[in-house]
Amino acid sequence: MNISTIGPFSLVNKSLQDLAQHPDAEIFKSIVMNSSLRERETLVRLWLTEGIPYAFKSSAATYDEMRRWLAARLRVHSKDVTLVGSARIGFSMKPTVFGRAFGKTSDLDLTIVNQDLFNACQADAEKFSFDFSESQIIPRSETQKRNWEDSVRRLPSMIKMGFIDTYLYPGNENYSVVKGIKDTMWRLTERLKKTPDVPAPTKVTARVYRDWDALIERISFNLASAQKELSTAPSISTHGRSLEPAIHA
Template sequence: MKDLYKIPKDLLAIQHPYPDIEKLAVFLRNYKNKDAIEIEEFIRLWFTEGVPWVFRNCPWLYERVRTIISKDLSIEFNGIFMIGSGKLRWSLSPNRFLKEYNFCNPSDLDFTIVNDDLFQRMKIDFEEWKELVEVKKKYELKNKYQKDNIDLLPQNIGAGFIDMYKLPVDIKELKTRQLFPNLVVKLGKMFQEYLGYNFSDKKSHMKITFRIYQNWDSFLKQNLKNLNDIQRNIKI
């Protein structure tokens, strides 16, 4: 049985808030057991807490953004945070693994929200969209992405999360989905003003995204799965 009162030296060497890339790689290589408590601790410490890398020189902007999201979506602020390379500095995506966040090399700003009420409202939007398309025949699926999303979302919902962008933005009956476009525009303008980068420029392909989780358990399970998949498939 693991002695929780003893912390290995390689873990103590990883500094907060932005880990050194070599020490991060060592950690991901050494702690591959899907049941390792260290992986769960890593997710809690580096995914959910602290000021993201992209806001390191303007931390108050990050907190103001959380305030705005909280008020616009009528949710508590403490379930709002950023993940991804914009948070950690280094990407954990398979196609950009351990590459540094770079505004010039298009990277999204990925916001996570853990809130059951918002999750349920988004779930209702999905069910409404599906009925409007498949039962009432009021709307058609416009492209391959919508066809994929209407099939994929039940699986995502079953896992306890919904990606905002997978619901169509132009259907007025989706009441909660309609809260996001204006919010994204406002945040984009703030990021341009205070960070100097244009998220409304389609050439940059940079997006502001939101994933909504039902609860902390679903957040932890999905991110444990994502990390385990990376550790299993990427040579570190």
Template sequence: MDPEEFRALIAACDPEKFCEEQLFQKKSWLFEDSGLDEISSTYEEFRQAIGVATGVDPADIRLVGSSRFGFSMNPKPAKRFRPFNDESDLDVLIVSEQLFSEIWAQFRHAYYNGYAWVKERHGGDIFRRFLYLLREDRYNTSYLRQAAKRMDEMTKEVLLQTGISRTLKYRIYANWTDAVSYHAHGIRKLQRDLQNVAQ
């Protein structure tokens, strides 16, 4: 698929159906069609490595964005439909009610114990029902430090198992409905931007 075909697909799609029938399928352009020398494993092995590191069923792990289709789905004009390239990271979607609930509980615990920055940094994410752990040392509860370490170990495990040496960016969702809602919202924004450019 070339950029114009992908753009036309996005412009004409139903966002929710696109997520369920296209974006979240167990397929990945990166592993199946990119032909990049750095790919020495399968998509299944990639998801299995993340599952081992996080304790999440690999069936609830997906790649999204440019590694899924070969083109960025970021609505920002500078990144919109940009082809996967040497600077591209891997956007990992993880669906786990247990992991989401555990980390959210620890965010609340940290906030109630004086770490107001946790609410400021993660409040918008939690409102949209996903979590993203920062890779830094400001987490002052043992569980959040362990969770951040778990994500670092995930990255190392993926590198070890697959040979891929790219930055992993991941979002943890409570369920698939929340994942669809978030990504469908981004697709609708892309559609509005395409309509504005066409006018």
């Protein structure tokens, strides 16, 4: 083998090399605005799904203990469980409120990446869709009826993209996997409120992905959408972090 033919690893965007784990919102925005697909995927892997989340930057061991507890209840590996969203990076990435700082009572967005759990959630969601269409489960109000209709409408596209938003479906005994996840999210919310030096979220939700490829593809798509929409949004500074009015990723 001729060693002279072996080249080094290349880095297209040097800004990624210098980016802090929990970056300033304006700096992060500037990188997103000039990023390629490959660079967005790097952002997703290293900044938006891995490492110690901003919300637990002073309590990393508690974060790991939380993941171990969740994994035991959901029968997955602890590394299948991660935080995304503002709790991960430190600010909201939704273009309508881009840069809004994560707060102690902000919602937590949990992600579980596990094919077996995804398949079980899909089965529950499809059973719910059938039961609802056959009037075997009746909504308690017009608002719930509209929400359920929306959940049924969105299900095929979610399955195609490889994720299930468990909070969209009722947690009763007929949908035992979703029920178990929703019960676990409630218990997690209460446990965090009783734990010192960690977030005390108003709500914790769970999205279950089929695999890591589906997760990376989806969040990369969200970044690409934000890239387009934020290009027209003016910047506003708020408490040291930027706030971008207009748009949703």
